[in-house]
Every structure is written in structure tokens, then in C-alpha cells.
Amino acid sequence: MQTIDSAMPILVTMGCPSGVGPEIALRAVLQARQKGLDCRIVGDRGTLAAAASRLDLDVDRIVGHRTHDDNSNLPIPILEPVAPLHADERKPGRPSMAGGAAQLTWIDFATDWVLARKAAALVTGPVSKEVIATSGAPGADSFKGHTEHIARRIGQGTPVMVFVADSFAVSLVTTHLPLRDVSSCLTIESISHATRQTVVLLARLGCQPARVLICALNPHAGEGGMLGDEEMNVIEPAVQDAKAWVKQQGFEAIVDGPCPAESAFRIAMGGRYDGVVAMYHDQGTIPMKLRYFGHAVNVTAGLPIIRTSVDHGTAYDIAGQGKADAGSLWEAIHLADRLSQGRSKSHD
Template identity: 50%
Template sequence: MGAAVRRRAPHGGHPRAAAALEARRRAAARDAARRGLQARSAGHAEPDHGRAAEGDARMKRQTIAVSVGCPSGIGPEVAVHAAANAEAEARCVLVGDTETLRRAARDGKIAASRLRVVASAQEIEALALGEIGVWGPSTQLAAPAQPGAPDRKAGAAQLAWVNEALSLVQDGTAAALVTGPVSKLAIATSGAPGAKGFSGHTEHLAARLGAREVVMAFRAANITTALVTTHLPLAEVPAAVTPDAVATSCYWLVRLLRSLGMAAPRVAVAALNPHAGEGGMLGIEEETSIKPGIEHANERLAADGFFAQLSGPLGAETAFRKQAAGAFDGVVAMYHDQATIPCKLVGFGEAVNVTLGLPVIRTSVDHGTGYDIAGTGKADPRGMESALALALTLAKVRGRASLIAGTS
């Protein structure tokens, strides 16, 4: 196996997720790509222009724009690694500080020749198999970023990279947006236009794209979940769990599951309160919001000709346990940690965050900036690889029929 395409052994300490079908599919595609690269190079996978077969493959590839996240975090290193290991059908263009990405490649023992600075759609199109695009027009840092030592001054650049990568999708250069982990605080306090109050990509992209409905969802090996509320103080959650919000999450989760090949998805809708409210003794939102929300969702799905089985409200512990055992294809969760704890417990590092309802495809890693391990080589790139793989899958589906994206 060529050094440049060899996957790092999983480092100690990080939990290895169970092998999922999707992971096997990705591995098979990667292996095919590697075989091609190996045939061309005994050492580093040097790009090789001019081969007819590669030319064909190049034409069929989808471009994925990747904003790399906080330059002092693990985003740049996992982005470079994942792009180096990307499926043969994906052409990755990293949007971030060029020097930071070069350092990440050096530290990760990825041949410098694989990074190619590109500045136009044509140059992206011309990327050879094995090359990683670096978007030249990306906002650059005034001073090098220190791994593990975030500088709030980089907040404006982090937001700019998200917007620049989004522009590549909006103008049709890229098929999907994948985002690396940002520091919400650094962005929110950066003073950059549009940064004030930044609470996450989900809310930012919804506002920037004027999306009427937006739903945060996660997909791990055997957990797929959509959230009714996102980045909200817990005390504000009950009021935000409205019938409409419940219906919207149910609806978009069904559309995601359908886009992943499930014609009649089985979805559990979690309760908000312990033991699903215990007949009203432990809370009333199950009766006042969640049951009406399920009814609205059923009406909307039926109107669109989509079949799904929605069950609930079910105690959240039961809903997730049964999904992990295969009884459900998805769970609608009422608040952030109700969804992220089970999801990250079974799939941390490999789960993917996907935003539903946007007019563009957007996926993300499930992890944060990992400042404690940035620059040490311990960051696991599998989350970014999974985010790229899901973006690619959804981009292909979207090519056939617009299943997960809404209209602005």
C-alpha cells in the first residue's frame, strides 16, 4: 500500500464503532480508489494526469466543498486526512487557511504534491484522482494558528470559510457542503458581519439561505435521529416543543430515511418527560404537543404521498434502545442531548450531523474542535470521512430526485 494512501491505525483510546453496512460500502469504494493509486505509485500517490480511464472517473466525480473549522482545532487535520482517503467519486475542495492545511498534511505524512491550490471551477474539475483541492480564494489568517491554542481573532475566518464553501455549492461548483468543527464562541465574539449570536452552523445556514424549515439530524451506525429543538437552553425547551416543530422534525426525518433507501420508515417519536409523562403526572407536553405533532406529520406525509409508521410518544430511553436493536429506523428527539447522548455513545467519531430542509446538502462531523489533541496526531478522521460519504450519497440521491433539500 502506498504510504500516502495508507490509513493510520486507529489510535489508542478512541472507541471503535461497530462495522456498519455503510462503513463497509465506504471501505470497498476507498479500496478501489487505493488500488488505482497504488498501481500508479509505489511510494507517494503522485497525481497522474492524462489517463483515459482516470479522465472518465474525473468526469463522474462530485465536488464536495469542505470548510475546515477552527484552525487551532482538529478540523484541518481530519479534513486533510479524510480528503486523502476519500471515495473515488468524491473530489474534495478544502476551504481554509492554506498554510494551516499544508502543515496538517505534513504532520499527517500526506505528500505535499497531493494538495493543489485551485481558484476556479475549471481548476477544480481538473483535479486528478488522489489530489486534494485547496480553495485559493479562501480567507487567509494574518498569523499562523497554534494547535490547541484557539485565538478569537480566527473566529471571523472560521465563519468566512463556512460562507465561502457554501458559495461554492450555491453557484453549482460543488454538490454538497461538509463542515469541520468551529468554535461557536470564537465566531460569536469575532465582530464579523453576521457572526453575532452564532449558535451553530444549522441556525446560521438556515438564516443565510432563508430556509423556512430546518432540522438537525444525526446518523450513526444504528441510530438516526432528528431534533425538535437544537441549540437552546434546556429551560426553554418545553415551550419550543410545539406541535408544528414536532411535525416538522418527523416529516424531514422520514424524508432523510426515504432518501437513504427506506420506502416506509419506522420512526419512534420520543417523549419529553420521564416515562412519557406518566399519564400527565410527570408532564403534559406529550398530550398537548407531541401527539398533535404526530398527527400533523401523518397528514403532511400523506399529502406528499410518503408512507411512514410514526409511533409515540415513547419514553426516550425505550425509543433509542429499540432503535439500536433494529425496531425503528429513526427517532425524533425533543432536545439536543436527548439525541446526541445515545448517538455519540454508540457512534462518537463516526456519526454524521446532517441538516435537513436547506436548499443545499450539508453534513458535518459529530465532534467538536478537540483542542486538547489538536496537532498531536491523535484525532480520528473517521467522522469527517463519514460526513464526506453521507454528503456524497445524498448528492447522488438528489441528482435523481430532490429528497432532503427544501426550497428557500
């Protein structure tokens, strides 16, 4: 596991320049820096200056105007790895191909900085998968989301998407794939791995023991095979595998399941568990967003770097209007700092 120098900065990628990313990045990073956290934005200064103006912030004082401004004198240091975007390439609510390519470059640049130990953690703003994938940038056509892309760029580790709020976590065994493909993509190893990573994350967040409940895939957990056999053939063996790993590793943890999804979240969110492992994307994100939307954080577990993100999208419909809530991005920065501080003390 990579050790972290606590003096290193946290990098925040701006997200889509035509979405709400620029305005929430300004608000959240200003808040973080006022609290003493060294946060820096990776993005486009012109976009941020325009957002600052719309938010009635002092543009010269906050972000400056030129790419050669001395960052050290600014409340928000900005890293610009690509040429400045033209005004028509960053219009609120109107994403462009250039903006899509820039989003991908910002992610790659920030990821490489964290890998090179120039930064402690990566916090990503909301992007458009479609805009990136159709931007024409090298490798963009395979972009399915931050989680998969960053893991592919790093080339090591198996990522697990986890949503965290108030020390409660929901992890996803599968992420961005059609619902019809979920069953065939579930394996004993993938379910056990997601469960193990959930236990590790919850332990790092102070849950002792870490109590994790694994969801079933089928209605009523398959009714003994009448409504599907994934529970008997895949999920139950995965639960046993995860339990054996927990015992072997000496973790204080409780692992139960499979439990019908309609009951799992009610039981877990009622206080009996600290986390739930969901079999597919919407099984986990719907209850999480109903309960914690705007305050949840997307964490990529299972990688050698720390990466967190917001729990929402680009919100093109309100971009540029100053209405976007920066709460989720602030929580993502706060959790990234919390995790990096924990890792800076780790020697394993």
C-alpha cells in the same frame, strides 16, 4: 428542490484552524479523492501545509505552499476566500480571533457555492461557536452553530438537525438553546416538521418503510399529565399531524409515539425503528454518541442544499498531535455524495 449536477465537487470546510479540523480534512479528503470523489477543501493553505508536515505527508505534492499554486496539479484542491492566516493565528490548541473570523468566512463562501450550483454539497469541519461568536466578524455574534447560521444565510427552509449512522437517524426538534426553554419552544408544527423531515431522509437512505419513533419530553411520557402535559397537548397532536402528512404524501412510513425517552432509544436501536425524533439536543445526542461516536454524521435536513458534518468538536486538547480520527468526516463526505447522487436524479 434544487437538482444537482453529479459532476460538481463536494466542498469541505476546514473548521477551526487551531483544532483537529485541518488534519482530519487532509486525511478524509485524500481518502475521498483516492476513491474518485471530487472533494475540495475551503480553508487556509498554510494551516493545511503545517498539518500535512506534522502528518508526515509530502507538503509540496499534497497542498503546495503558495496561494497562487495551480490547484489542478495537486491531490487536494484548496479554495482560499480570505487572506492567509499568520502562523500565530493558527497555532494548534490556541484559537485566535482571526481564526474565528476565517471559519465563518469559509462556511459562508462554501454555502454560497452550493447555492449557486458550483458545488454539489457542503461538508463542514468542526468549529468553535465561542471563537466565531467573539471574533468580531460581521454577524458573528449571533452564531449559534452551523445549522442555524446556514439556514439564516440561505433564507429559506426550516432546518432540522439529524444525526445519521448506519442508516439509523436521530433528529432534534430543538437544538442549541437552554434546557429551561425547551418546553416553551415545542410546538405541534415543529415536532411534526422534524418528524416529516426524518421520514424523507430515511426514505432517501432506502428505508422502506421508514419507521420513526417520537420521544416524549417528560419522565414516563408525563404519566397522563401527572409529570407534565406536553405529551397530551403538543406531542400527541404532532404525531397525528405527521401521520396524516405521511398518508397524504404517499410515503411508506410508520410513525409512532410519544414514547418515554428511556425506552425509545433501546427499542429503536434494537431494530424496531429506523429513526427517533428527540425533543431537545442532549436527549438525542447522548445515546447517539454512546452508540456511534466517530462514525455518525450530522445532516441538516429541511434546506434546499445538502449539508453534512462531523459528530464531534474541535478537540483542542489533541490538535496538532496527529491523533484525531478522520472517520466521522469521511462518513460525512460519503453521505453527502450519496445524498447528492440521489438528488441529481430527482426532478421534484
